[in-house]
Amino acid sequence: MSIRLRPVHTDAAGQEHEWAGDGAAVPDVPAQGTETPARAPDPGAHLPGVQAAWRRAHGWGNGLWRRLSPWLVPALAVVVWQALGSAGVIPTRVLPTPIAVVQAFLSLAHTGELWQDIAVSARRAAIGFAVGAGTGLLLGLVNGVFSVADRLLDSSVQMIRTIPHLALIPLVILWFGIGETAKEFLVALGAMFPVYLNTYHGVRGVDAGLVEMARMYGLTGWAFYRHVLFPGALPSILVGVRYALGITWTTLIVAETISADAGIGYMVMNAREFVQMDVVVLGIVLYALLGKLSDVVARLLERWLLPWRVTWGGDAQ
Amino acid sequence: MALTFPNPAMEARPVAIVLRDVGMCYDGETWALRDVNLTVREGEFVSLLGPSGCGKSTILRTIAGLQTVTSGSVEVLGSPAGELFNRRGELSFVFQEPTLMPWRSVLANVALPLELMGVPKRERLSRAMEMLAMVGLDSVANKLPRQLSGGMKMRVSIARALVSNPKLLLLDEPFAALDEITRERLQEELLRLWQRFGMTVVFVTHNVFEAVYLSSRVVVMQANPGTVRAELSIETPYPRSREVIGTPDFMNMVAKAVQLLGD
Numbered sequence: 001m002s003i004r005l006r007p008v009h010t011d012a013a014g015q016e017h018e019w020a021g022d023g024a025a026v027p028d029v030p031a032q033g034t035e036t037p038a039r040a041p042d043p044g045a046h047l048p049g050v051q052a053a054w055r056r057a058h059g060w061g062n063g064l065w066r067r068l069s070p071w072l073v074p075a076l077a078v079v080v081w082q083a084l085g086s087a088g089v090i091p092t093r094v095l096p097t098p099i100a101v102v103q104a105f106l107s108l109a110h111t112g113e114l115w116q117d118i119a120v121s122a123r124r125a126a127i128g129f130a131v132g133a134g135t136g137l138l139l140g141l142v143n144g145v146f147s148v149a150d151r152l153l154d155s156s157v158q159m160i161r162t163i164p165h166l167a168l169i170p171l172v173i174l175w176f177g178i179g180e181t182a183k184e185f186l187v188a189l190g191a192m193f194p195v196y197l198n199t200y201h202g203v204r205g206v207d208a209g210l211v212e213m214a215r216m217y218g219l220t221g222w223a224f225y226r227h228v229l230f231p232g233a234l235p236s237i238l239v240g241v242r243y244a245l246g247i248t249w250t251t252l253i254v255a256e257t258i259s260a261d262a263g264i265g266y267m268v269m270n271a272r273e274f275v276q277m278d279v280v281v282l283g284i285v286l287y288a289l290l291g292k293l294s295d296v297v298a299r300l301l302e303r304w305l306l307p308w309r310v311t312w313g314g315d316a317q
Numbered sequence: 318m319a320l321t322f323p324n325p326a327m328e329a330r331p332v333a334i335v336l337r338d339v340g341m342c343y344d345g346e347t348w349a350l351r352d353v354n355l356t357v358r359e360g361e362f363v364s365l366l367g368p369s370g371c372g373k374s375t376i377l378r379t380i381a382g383l384q385t386v387t388s389g390s391v392e393v394l395g396s397p398a399g400e401l402f403n404r405r406g407e408l409s410f411v412f413q414e415p416t417l418m419p420w421r422s423v424l425a426n427v428a429l430p431l432e433l434m435g436v437p438k439r440e441r442l443s444r445a446m447e448m449l450a451m452v453g454l455d456s457v458a459n460k461l462p463r464q465l466s467g468g469m470k471m472r473v474s475i476a477r478a479l480v481s482n483p484k485l486l487l488l489d490e491p492f493a494a495l496d497e498i499t500r501e502r503l504q505e506e507l508l509r510l511w512q513r514f515g516m517t518v519v520f521v522t523h524n525v526f527e528a529v530y531l532s533s534r535v536v537v538m539q540a541n542p543g544t545v546r547a548e549l550s551i552e553t554p555y556p557r558s559r560e561v562i563g564t565p566d567f568m569n570m571v572a573k574a575v576q577l578l579g580d
Binding site for chain 1: 381383405410412414416418419420421429430433461462463
């Protein structure tokens, strides 16, 4: 049948050697370099050969550069903006300079108004998101797991989903007035569907082989949800959470601009009345920062909850 | 009538699995399995060999209690199949895919059956570690499955199946997705573990060489409807090594199995 130069199956010592050579080797002591891509601390290590070497040699892919590079473009934009404003190319009544915006920030921060407005907006976002995402998660899990619930509820949820939730603003004002509930309701409605869809998708996408294995080993009931279904669906659920966070801020901006007596939106609309251009821009920047902040939180959550996931770092050949 | 080539030495052992006139029908017309009669004795290494669609995996799943038969009876370790779910740890199943939980370390994956049996944490981790050492993977115990090669994952899957010290091990084409070299190594490993632990093994495969090389008995199946065509006793003594593959006896058995499959 086959000619062998070395015995494959000899003694314990020889065997261990054989095992280590099976397919992609995982050495006991992780060497620096490309042998253990999953563990290597160097983010450039997954790149093949020459490109990786070049990157390492030139400092691309090392910590500082990687951390700073996403801020390069925004920082450059601010510098150009300031320069154009100072040179008078952009009139300040069209767009105040970054320095003017920072000054507005400092004076509002000093009086404490700013913090109060941010707190009010953040509270609305948090409550609305918690209620919406929670409902979406629950519905997604229930419809994903139980086909009876799926048949009863899914098409209704899908129908409601197709209505742009911001179109409900007039109705919401009639129902709840212009108080907190109206804004929280709108945010909840907006945040619910991405979480619902992705949770449902995640539950249905759990590896069928894994489900069968669980059944075979007697993983049932709560243990099955905790050990197989939920972890399996989690990557998809977190994608939904990220989408929902984005929608949360968008919804809040619209809701606060239309009617509010506190919050960032109120601050901006008030400033518009008095043509305080710097405060208007400050409000917009605040929304951007808060949106970015929640995205960062979502990403940290992903990294913390899904360390086991195989991800592709980018850089296709 | 199925042809049989009995092995007298085996006849004396107690019975582990009996299938009596088993039939399996999904839509009321076509029979996936029909008139399947099979007896497996304790400590045997039996392969179910046949083309795809002959119902060999279905038989394995009915033994495991994952599917119920339409007619006939299946008795496993003295109980009707399916009731073994209540006697955890006595029966283990190895799937074609390693089916490891990607979010658990290798060690925690292997410890899973013990966890479900309620074995205290320290004991189950030390037993899982022992089992991992047995398949030569104790050095990767704390890694995640994705950091392992296909062959290593399958070895972890086998370690998980054996950690509860089962009386019966069912394997559904476990090596079909592996490359030839890895498959050979895992065949040796499985034989070594079988001889060490002495559990009853039912092994599903469509690979004639694999079936004849590993088994004490090969059950050749045919399709449409799926049923047992013949049983071949493989007399080559254990421990076997790859050298037997070239011997006339071995080639005879392979030729016989191939002929039975073709008829």
